[in-house]
Every structure is written in structure tokens, then in C-alpha cells.
Amino acid sequence: MVKDSMPTPKSSFTPQDNTELENEVYTQVFGPETDGKMLGYGRGMTKSRLFGYGSVTRGSQSTSSISTIIEEMSAKHVQQIQIIQAEQAVREKTLLEETESRFHMEAEEREAHLIAEAEKRFMKLTEIREAKFMELLGARDKKYKALIDECMAKEMSIEFQSSGLDDKAFSSNDDE
Helix, strand or coil: CHHHHCCCCCCCCCHHHHHHHHHHHHHHHHCCCECCEECCCECCCCHHHHHCCCHHHHHHHHHHHHHHHHHHHHHHHHHHHHHHHHHHHHHHHHHHHHHHHHHHHHHHHHHHHHHHHHHHHHHHHHHHHHHHHHHHHHHHHHHHHHHHHHHHHHHHHHHHHHHCCCHHHHHHHHHC
16 A cells, blocks of 8 residues: 555666665655564564565566557657658659659640741741742843743834834824
8 A cells, every 4th residue: 555655756777776775765664664563553564564575576567568568659650750751752752743744744844835836927928038039020021021021022113114014104094
């Protein structure tokens, strides 16, 4: 009963330190033992009877079982941390892959749009150049046709003059 009411220290003592502490506390509360008697319990009561044989062993067992539980919990904690870190690494990798995929897709879309825009501008420029070229050809054709017409007119007038016919002769024949 005395053992249950005694406060247990929160520090990490070995089982021998716990026994010594129990003895010291008991001695401070009830005074020193005399003739194998425990003060406050009468004649014949000893510490081993009061606390039971192997109380130190049970303390050691509870301490070792607590240590075992702490070690198991620590191992589980470390394992959980490793699992969480692995899951986080997988999430980060997946997110990175999704981002890279999205980036490449957007880059391809932009490139296709720019190519289409460049082709459209090139076609418009080609049309403008063709129109200007056709205008130049048309102007040259007119110029050449005018030159040919002029040459033809000069040649005809030269032929008429060489044949001895002039414009007056044609005009008089028309009147007749």
C-alpha cells in the first residue's frame, strides 16, 4: 500500500536506483528499520513481504516492456515518416511530370499557332507580290504592245511611201 501512494520519479533510473530510491523514501517517512521491523506495520513485516518478492523484477519488467513499447513506437514512427516521404516524393514526381507535359503541350500549341500565322502572312505576301508582278507584266505588255503598234504603224507608213501611194491617194479612192 505504501508503494502505491509513493510518487514515482519521472527520470530514467535503472531498477537498482528505483530500489534505493524506495528505501530512501521509506526511511524518510517511517524512520530507520530496527530489528527487522518496519515501522508502522508492526513486528514481522519486512519490505519483501510488503512489496512482494520480485518487486524489483516486476519493475524491471515494466521498465523493459515500456522500453520495448517505446522502441516499437519509434520504429513505427520512423516507418510512417519514410512512407510519408516516399508518398510525397511520388506526388512531387507526378506533379512535375504533369507540369512538364502541360508545358510541352502548350509549347507545341504555340509553335503550331506561330507556324500557321507565319504561313498565312507568307501567303498574303506572296499574293501581294504576284499582284504587283502581274501589274508590272500588264504595264510591260501595254508598253510592248504600244511599241509594236508604233513600229507597225511606222512600217506601214514606210511601205506606203515606198510603193508611191500616200494617204491622199487612199482618201481620193474612198471618195470615188
